[in-house]
Amino acid sequence: MKDNKKPRNDVLLAGQASEQGRNITVDSNAKHRARITRFGHLRQQSKEMSNWLFTQHDEARALDTPMGELMAKRFGHFANQLSGCANYLLFKHYYTLDKYKLSGLKTCKKHMLCPFCSAIRASKQATAYHDKMVHLLKENPKLKPVFVTLTVRNGDDLKERFYHLKDSFTTLQTARRKWLKRGNGHNEFCKAHGIVYAYEITNNGKGWHPHLHMILLVDDWIDKDKLSAEWYAITGDSFIVDVRRVKPSKAEVDTIDAKQQ
Ligand SMILES: [Zn+2]
Structure with a gap:
């Protein structure tokens, strides 16, 4: 990765994270199962939000006005994006350590709308601020x-x-x-x-x-x-x-x- 390039937000790479010294994505077996369950719940919430956006899309379209059409287009766009969020998660199992690493995930990046992305964003920020806080408290x-x-x-x-x-x-x-x-x-x-x-x-x-x-x-x-x-x-x-x-x-x-x- 070039220095002037921003890290990609849609794919959180475990390798990238550990390069920055954050051992954030390695888990034991039990923790891994709990994490999958949590991801499942968040994903379900994103699906529900997507469904709600689809109903808004239908209602806007039913207005049969130029403004309604415009709104329907936007609702439809976001509904589709959220519907495909976190469809793909890649875990790697390191059997010598018996640890699971989240190696990649594809998300919609609409954190203001999407519960899954909001959770990912929040936890990234939590780690970043936690690290800063620990540093400041040491100093x-x-x-x-x-x-x-x-x-x-x-x-x-x-x-x-x-x-x-x-x-x-x-x-x-x-x-x-x-x-x-x-x-x-x-x-x-x-x-x-x-x-x-x-x-x-x-x-x-x-x-x-x-x-x-x-x-x-x-x-x-x-x-x-x-x-x-x-x-x-x-x-x-x-x-x-x-x-x-x-x-x-x-x-x-x-x-x-x-x-x-
Ligand atoms: Zn999302």
Whole structure:
């Protein structure tokens, strides 16, 4: 592979991964079986999403309008792509080690739509961030990783709730940056030296519930009650936050096997 070439995303090569020093795709027999089951479930979810897209395609076509035709074309395109995702998985068995290696897979790369690709992407990222975190913690032994969740009150308007969360988080981050620059307006977030975060949106029948999960590297334990009060002062309607200790020794992440929520 040439240096200026990006690695291919559609085929995850075990060789490539181990070249980067990540022993991510070697598994024992039992783990291999569990992994196949997990892949099977994800694949089933992708199939279901594909079927839903096909129904949208049919409904759009039934409108019998130019716009409907355009939408049908797009729905059909994505439905086909997801339907063929992960049809092909290649495992190699290393009998001297009794280990299985995922040697290649063909996926649709539509991670925003496809549960299988979303899972693969998430686990790749988890490994990459885990490696970075371990490195940073070695370099800075005073830092501690904590898992923080920020939530906003449920609501029926997803867009409104999502931006409420996003804007409130921006306010929290801006306050931290001001504190770093000018030294005033300290909040619990100022204890963070590094942060990785991801939005998650759920709906369990009681309205939309967007929330933020994040790992912070902190120099001092975050006071949950203080953070909750600060979060309420910003959001005006939400005070539920969660703070948990992360034990890096137990945070071993297997790229392919990282569990999906
Ligand atoms: Zn896919």
